């Protein structure tokens with residue numbers, strides 16, 4: 079069923095001309111000044127209302143401003159495009175020797191066999207789909223804890239089974255994410271590798287010695303360069319400190335060049351070794367500040383393409399895609415941090431803004447007064463996000479958020495110590511209520527046309543629509 083032809087806007091004007099809406103009641107006089115926004119009922123009627131702001135189309139990150147991918151789009155993409163259906167993945171983890179039954183514990187065997195049986199019954203489901211089934215959840219509750227945990231372990235193993243690189247880059251291209259700078263360059267690199275080795279997985283390609291060497295050499299050059307700059311800066315420090323720093327730089331050089339290719343944790347080991355030099359007394363701490371600033375410039379997988387690819391080579395093909403997408407997906411960010419000592423921020427929408435995964439993980443618990451010094455663009459981008467959210471509230475699309483702008487305005491003000499002051503003057507709940515009603519009515523009309531018995535609508539009960547519109551899930 080399609081509702082694309084009707085917009086709330088032209089429907090609204092139709093009512094304005096006749097002075098009546100479809101139920102025959104006159105609109106209140108205040109409505110004449112309102113002009114409903116041009117809103118299309120695009121796609122599935124499931125989108126008649128949106129209840130979760132992470133699901134708003136093309137919402138800009140409240141910090142960096144990039145267009146985020148909807149949370150559900152990323153989930154669907156991973157589940158339907160990237161992971162294999164469980165029926166295939168469970169077979170392949172054996173063939174590709176990720177899971178060796180003869181060495182597996184009894185718990186793992188039991189979990190594997192249960193999942194395999196289920197997957198054969200429903201061959202199109204992914205392992206995530208299966209684990210989300212009520213029957214499976216109930217079954218797990220009855221099982222010993224170790225067996226239940228083994229279900230999750232099997233799930234993680236199935237994620238190692240991957241499509242070839244050509245398929246991966248084609249699918250990501252179709253999704254068209256608005257990547258950040260580094261991720262854009264990573265993806266470009268993956269595209270070029272996929273051209274050279276279309277039938278192999280990212281994991282296999284990145285682990286080819288000749289390819290790994292290219293990225294590792296580039297990464298080491300950067301690491302050594304940072305150490306060289308630190309060495310130069312150390313020359314101006316008091317002798318006792320200088321000696322310690324130079325010694326430590328030498329150690330760091332060895333860590334980066336002479337140890338195994340396993341780069342996980344190397345950077346954090348080096349940084350903490352420098353921190354320990356300067357943490358002894360206040361004097362050395364101040365002297366070390368400049369050195370620490372330089373050392374913190376050591377490339378990592380968030381700031382450097384080579385580091386990303388080397389780390390990716392130690393994870394899996396699917397993990398690479400997951401990480402790339404997680405950085406542009408829309409996530410809830412606690413304005414007042416959730417884990418602030420003695421004073422936790424609430425986990426509900428009055429304390430959430432939507433940030434991309436990258437900004438969310440960067441912020442951690444930093445107060446916005448400090449964070450906005452590093453990211454001054456946040457002040458404008460938070461406003462742009464609130465504007466868009468208000469637009470969707472006024473249009474009658476985003477429901478359950480009528481009090482949100484006011485609450486978030488206050489939360490941002492407090493958390494940023496007055497630096498982020500958003501304007502919410504455009505919020506118009508009267509308009510929102512009218513538009514919601516219009517949307518319901520248009521929707522009901524369409525239902526009638528399709529000879530479906532009109533049913534009572536209730537806000538905040540998304541499953542009502544699902545019940546009407548979607549046939550119950552059935553699988554062969």
Ligand SMILES: [Zn+2]
Nearest residue numbers: 139142434437
């Ligand atoms: Zn961001």
